[in-house]
Amino acid sequence: MIKKQEGNPLDLRHWLEEIEAEGELTKVDGADWNLEIGAISELNVKKAQNSALLFDQITGYREGFRVLTCSTSSPKRLASILRLDVDSTHKSLVTGLRGKPKQWEKESVDYEPVYTEDGPIFENVQSGEEVDLFTFPSPLWHEKDGGRYIGTGCSVVTKDYDSDWINVGTYRVMIHDKNHVGLDMVPGKHGHIQYEKYEKAGKPFPVAIVIGADPLHYLISGIEVPFGKCEYHYIGSILKEPVSVVQTQLTGLPVPSASEIVIEGWIHPGETKIEGPFGEFHGYYPAAASPAPVVKIERIYYRDNPIIMGSPPAKPPNDYSYSKAVMRSALLFDAVEAAGIPDVKGVWAHEIGGSRMFTVISIKQRYAGHARQAGHVLSQCGVGSYLGRYSIVVDEDIDPANLAEVMWAVSTRTDPELDIDIIKRAMGSKNDPMKIAYPYKAPFSSRAIIDACRPYDYINEFPEVAEASKELQESTLKKWAHLF
Ligand SMILES: Cc1cc2nc3c(=O)[nH]c(=O)nc-3n(C[C@H](O)[C@H](O)[C@H](O)COP(=O)(O)O)c2cc1C
Structure with a gap:
């Protein structure tokens, strides 16, 4: 957690001092405004661990006339910007x-x-x-x-x-x-x-x-x-x-x-x-x-x-997709609970879908129909409706933010014929890259709701997962820490 700022709280320079002290800021001298700042920032934000970039001595400009990018693209920086006291x-x-x-x-x-x-x-x-x-x-x-x-x-x-x-x-x-x-x-x-x-x-x-x-x-x-x-x-x-x-x-x-x-x-x-x-x-x-x-x-x-x-859009992950993923996930979580969906364990609006087009919810299944209900509400609630595409429901053992785990559940816990519901003529966008292929006159698009939970009627017979138990993983990580 980056410490709370003092002085005028909207002064960018206080914030920069603080994130620099936390190792979350990199200074870059000598880049060109003509494509270089953009390309460096784009490659930086795709790194698993990235810092904010402060460009100075920009080609053709006086020293001190600077550009900042990637300010919101790490959990630590975002927590500090939102003044959230969380890990x-x-x-x-x-x-x-x-x-x-x-x-x-x-x-x-x-x-x-x-x-x-x-x-x-x-x-x-x-x-x-x-x-x-x-x-x-x-x-x-x-x-x-x-x-x-x-x-x-x-x-x-x-x-x-x-x-x-x-x-x-x-x-x-x-x-x-x-x-x-x-x-x-x-x-x-x-x-x-x-x-x-x-x-x-x-x-x-x-x-x-x-x-x-x-x-x-x-x-x-x-x-x-x-x-x-x-x-x-x-x-x-x-x-x-x-x-x-x-x-x-x-x-x-x-x-x-x-x-x-x-x-x-x-x-x-x-x-x-x-x-x-x-x-x-x-x-x-x-x-x-x-x-x-x-x-x-x-x-x-x-x-x-x-x-x-600077915070330019681009193919995700981009400069601000992480902040949108976090903000929209929290709003979606609130919205599905407010709509009466019980036992929601997590929600994540993936950056790869521009934090809109690929959303995942994990639930502890309580009754027949629970998973479909969660998926349809996730897809159609106010926050989720604009330019949605895929809404995926997974069991509580799947981390909704982990794309590999989510797609493993989609691959192994669905039968496409049984588990994909389609909603036609839902709320689209004039900015939809697929609009070129649509038959519609107005900005509609369809939705897929993928129920990637174990089938509720066979939940007790469903095959066991073949991996080390959580306890065995934890003790192994502890004992063999130097390997990991
Ligand atoms: C970095 C960034 C760039 C954006 N660019 C635009 C844009 O060019 N045009 C636009 O209408 N919305 C853009 N948006 C989305 C709007 O900011 C957003 O819808 C916001 O709610 C608009 O403010 P308003 O609700 O007061 O109209 C952008 C958002 C971000 C974070």
């Missing part, structure tokens, strides 16, 4: 998170952000003609990307047209030129709903984009906080203290006072430009470049020696 295993993280989103929501009303006059974010200001987004070493992350993305692990701050609701959402931000960026907000996302209201009224839409803060900031702006609620309140309830914000000079939007970089401007009604393509969380470019709203950046604020928070 660093997948299971303890999921257990530690269970019930927390509900608790954060309940307590969030008590954590109104606190406005301060000043903050490190105002150390440097560019305005008007000085504005130059190329001041910062925004990476070209992958060869097929449509441009350099300054915003991946970012948070886009916007305000509702006809209420005081401030929304903070993670949407990708591509640089068009020195003072314009493209903003890809999927329709239905809260930032997009707010944008549509301004567009309808023919008014410019004010936008402030936070490019770097403690990773808790983008972790929360990147999850579905309920409509009409402000993410700052949630962050406050996790920190157990209000978020310290300053108002930006142009639009007056609130941003964390210890942000690294903030870019600010307006989307003028109807102004779009071709944006993308950019990879998605499942590992594909599901769509060609297409028009997206353009933000004209009129002011940039940054700390001395600023740090871009």
